Amino acid sequence: MPELTSVVELEGVSFAYRAGVRVLEDVSFEVSAGEFVAIAGPNGGGKTTLLRLVLGLERPTTGTVRVFGQVGGKSVDGARIGYLPQRARVVGEAPVTVREVVSTGRLTSAGIWGPLRRSDREAVARAIETVGLSDRADSPLRTLSGGMQQRALIAKALASEPTLLALDEPTTGVDAESQDSLGVLLEELRTQFGVTILYVSHEFGAVEHVVDRIVLVRGGIVYDGPPSGLPGVWHDPSHTHA
């Protein structure tokens, strides 16, 4: 993959789920390689939609979305995207284990054919170790606490050793201690491996001290800059209506 400075690029992007009801209007912003960006804003403000546009899960009504220089969510050789969806959960009734869930996150690197290679299994074990679940690797996910389940799903997003990590509301249902350790983990990933991180949340306290930028979204971008420059009224955007 050629060296790219811009990992994510949005130009004049608008989006509507239904005709006439615009969720996002004329959004332009750029995320450079190795940046850690928090996308915040009130519920219903369009931050999850913005992330889905970046990931190619939605197509813009107008404007252009480029990821790794490619338009329209096309995959790029060597570029790996780790994604933790909002309210992520494992569907189905089967007692799927932590290792089995995390292994499914390795598909970007390993492909879908045949069994996992040894190097892939080692990468899965490393991802599980990174989130501190090595001793529960073979436990069924449903036997773990909500916070542990969330950490397992984060490990799934890490298993592909992503170049871009996208997390949507990763701290929902997670205790304060786990939120802080997530912030530390993400900072390590950024500094040690140069991972570009998009962190979508209405509560960004756990990462406020480690992110490069905060992008506040309410139908459009209302603030894009360092956390220190954040207007006081926005400091906790989940309370903007208070």
Add this chain to the structure above:
Amino acid sequence: MLDLEFMRLALATGVIVGVLAPAVGFFLVERQASLVGDGLGHVAFAGVAVGYLLGISPVLTALVAAVIGALAIEWLRTRRGAAGDQALALVFYTGIAAGVVLISKAGALNVNLFQFLFGSILTVTRADFLTVLVLGVGALTTIAILFRGLVATVLDGEGSRVAGVPVTRLNVVVAVLAALTVAVSMRIVGILLIAALMVLPVIAANRVAWSLRSTFALSMMFGVCAVIAGLSIAYYANLPPGGTIVLVAAGFFLVASGLSAVVRRG
């Protein structure tokens, strides 16, 4: 019992069906689409009717009809935004209605038709066995090769799509495998009960398994055991094989649920 060739053929065919039906059903159950097999059974009924009407193999026409039905359900679900149960209902009722009209037109409301609806061990021929063997082994090989991709798609469709997994194509593979299973299994279990053999062993395994892989393996084991026990009971007690096999599978579910409850309390 095994002195009789028709029973040997029925058991050999049944073992393949007993492995295949839960192996495919596993992906339907975990995707919370357990009734897809039932819908495809009704479409296969229309296919059997077409076979009688045209004077060609009802198994072949049932296979074609079930594949078309499976693709229609998948297309309605993903492209037209229909809810899963609505897409299923549309195909389900159209299939059964077309079957009734076509069977009546072919004048085939007779014993032969009932063999397809409820299964009959007497109808399994060597040619049937070979057909089931080839298609069954092909389907199981496909599942073995694509297992990780299929599991990822079932557990987290959106995450897999972002990871570059061909989710739509894998969903089509599951739909076609389900159609194939219905078509090759109808001689043994019958069109009306095949879906049960795709679902009951899996939900029984879900109760007692300890991982996803063990759920998959136990599902197939329960499926084979249900077929062997069901066919044996049906032979000695002179009962319909399809219904007996499914009742045994339902018994496995009850036992597995009981065991699971005991373990939880312990």
